[in-house]
Amino acid sequence: KITVIGSANIDYIMQMEHLPSPGETVTDGTFAQAFGGKGANQALAAAQAGAKVSFVGALGHDQTALDYKQSLEAHGIDCSQLSLEDEWPSGSAFVMIDRQGNNCISVAAGANAALSPERVHAVEALMLQSDWIILQQEIPQVSNQAVLAFAREHGLPVLLNYAPAHDLSLHLDAAVHGLVVNEIEAADLLDQSFEPGDREAVLKLAEALRRRGGHRFVAITLGAHGVVLSDAADCTYLPAFEVDAVDATAAGDTFCGALALALGEGQSLPNAGRFASAASALAVTQLGAQSSIPTRQAIDAFLLS
Ligand code: ADP
Numbered sequence: 345k346i347t348v349i350g351s352a353n354i355d356y357i358m359q360m361e362h363l364p365s366p367g368e369t370v371t372d373g374t375f376a377q378a379f380g381g382k383g384a385n386q387a388l389a390a391a392q393a394g395a396k397v398s399f400v401g402a403l404g405h406d407q408t409a410l411d412y413k414q415s416l417e418a419h420g421i422d423c424s425q426l427s428l429e430d431e432w433p434s435g436s437a438f439v440m441i442d443r444q445g446n447n448c449i450s451v452a453a454g455a456n457a458a459l460s461p462e463r464v465h466a467v468e469a470l471m472l473q474s475d476w477i478i479l480q481q482e483i484p485q486v487s488n489q490a491v492l493a494f495a496r497e498h499g500l501p502v503l504l505n506y507a508p509a510h511d512l513s514l515h516l517d518a519a520v521h522g523l524v525v526n527e528i529e530a531a532d533l534l535d536q537s538f539e540p541g542d543r544e545a546v547l548k549l550a551e552a553l554r555r556r557g558g559h560r561f562v563a564i565t566l567g568a569h570g571v572v573l574s575d576a577a578d579c580t581y582l583p584a585f586e587v588d589a590v591d592a593t594a595a596g597d598t599f600c601g602a603l604a605l606a607l608g609e610g611q612s613l614p615n616a617g618r619f620a621s622a623a624s625a626l627a628v629t630q631l632g633a634q635s636s637i638p639t640r641q642a643i644d645a646f647l648l649s
Contacts, residue, residue, distance in 0.1 A: 346390045346604050347474040349400040349464065349491055350383020351456045351482030352426070353435035354408055355633060363442050379412050380633040381435055381456070382480040382507060385594045389601025390478070391421050393623060394640040395608060398422040398474075400467050401483075402455040404434035409455075415634075425467055429455045435482070445591065451482070459483040461490035471500055475608040478600060480505045485514055492519040503607075505600045506533065518558035522607070524600050525553075530564045540566040543581050550574035561613055565599055565624075567592065573617045580614050585625035585646075594633040599624040602643070622647050 358373040387399040399421050403409035405428040412434070417423050432455035440448045464487050471477055471491070477500060479488050488504075495502045496519035503522040506514075509529040516523065516533075530549060531537045538545050546564060550572045554562040561575040570584040602623035606616035623643045630636035638646075 348387040351381040352384040353381035355380040385597035386601040389598040393605040395605040400425040464490040476604040516557040598627040
């Protein structure tokens with residue numbers, strides 16, 4: 345059983361030929377609205393991969409939020425701890441994407457700010473029953489701290505996706521069993537940039553990051569370069585699966601959700617990493633965030649192909 349405590353956003357996506365400069369208006373956009381937010385994406389990725397998932401989050405209280413909640417429930421996710429807040433609009437992400445796939449994103453936390461430490465205390469029983477608790481960085485930092493404090497006290501396994509990297513104030517220690525970061529977040533945490541293609545360097549950095557925080561394992565995802573995994577036993581580099589990449593949105597989220605599911609099933613870190621790499625490779629072959637997250641059947645078939 346996996347509990348995700350994190351964000352849910354409504355994504356407002358505009359695709360256009362080129363991104364506007366300050367003061368410029370471009371008028372060739374194609375608009376789409378989608379359900380997103382790292383927390384909910386990861387909850388969905390774990391559920392699609394076959395996990396029993398509870399999502400703890402907060403949305404506004406309007407028709408779109410109700411539709412969103414219903415969509416998560418339709419995928420089998422327990423949403424009894426997903427609150428609909430009267431005083432807040434849902435979290436929103438304005439996403440502009442150009443023809444080449446470059447993007448500019450602006451996020452308003454909205455109701456995600458209502459996911460307070462009190463809400464965390466209210467789900468302690470749920471946390472105690474979980475094989476993994478998954479966190480990201482789109483809810484108040486004090487709430488993540490409250491989860492880590494409780495997990496530390498009770499020895500509960502937490503997987504933290506330290507994303508986005510804008511706020512690096514969360515204290516990282518052994519309460520974070522698994523730390524998952526992409527190359528940008530890893531560079532921010534280590535205060536050191538690196539070449540994602542330089543395997544030796546990345547292996548060393550993953551090892552350094554793991555030792556520094558006393559984590560059981562660290563995963564540094566490297567986009568099309570793959571992922572590096574470090575635990576006490578080993579440091580492994582797994583190349584990415586070769587696919588026709590269409591849209592990298594939610595690649596990292598799919599990786600985290602699938603990784604937690606596979607580890608929860610008792611798979612070794614390298615095997616779980618391979619499973620998560622397959623899930624996220626499939627996700628980048630489809631446009632969109634939640635709509636691109638593959639099912640268990642699709643992941644297993646891809647691994648056998
Ligand atoms: P984030 O979305 O957090 O930036 P990454 O871009 O590092 O995360 O992607 C996470 C994982 O998704 C990678 O480790 C890899 O397994 C997979 N992935 C991402 N981009 C590609 C790609 N172009 N081809 C195949 N797999 C990919």
